[in-house]
Amino acid sequence: MGFFRIINYIQLLISQVQLGVRSFRLPRSSTVSAVRTSRSLYPSLFLPHFFSLIISMILIIIHFPRIHILVIFFSTLIIRPVPFIVIIVRLFTSVRIFSLGKHLPTIPVIT
Numbered sequence: 001m002g003f004f005r006i007i008n009y010i011q012l013l014i015s016q017v018q019l020g021v022r023s024f025r026l027p028r029s030s031t032v033s034a035v036r037t038s039r040s041l042y043p044s045l046f047l048p049h050f051f052s053l054i055i056s057m058i059l060i061i062i063h064f065p066r067i068h069i070l071v072i073f074f075s076t077l078i079i080r081p082v083p084f085i086v087i088i089v090r091l092f093t094s095v096r097i098f099s100l101g102k103h104l105p106t107i108p109v110i111t
Helices: 002-024 034-065 065-079 084-100
Strands: none
Touching: none
């Protein structure tokens, strides 16, 4: 039962990412007025999908705390399209931050 819920949440997250990325792309035009119009339309197009993406990420973190790596990966994809290597580097640095308390040796304090 829990496994299928994980699959459903991940599918929801992927669909929100796709919707957000589709509405994030601005229509290309040569005139300045069209660019200004599309820039003014950009927040109203993108924000609903962005908020629903945040809500789905919060649901995943609440129900399945060990899936925070996937959440970081997809949130990195939605913020801006970056090269794959940068995503992997961010993933490993965030994993290091999450597991900092477990693997760091205790530092003796000299009083």
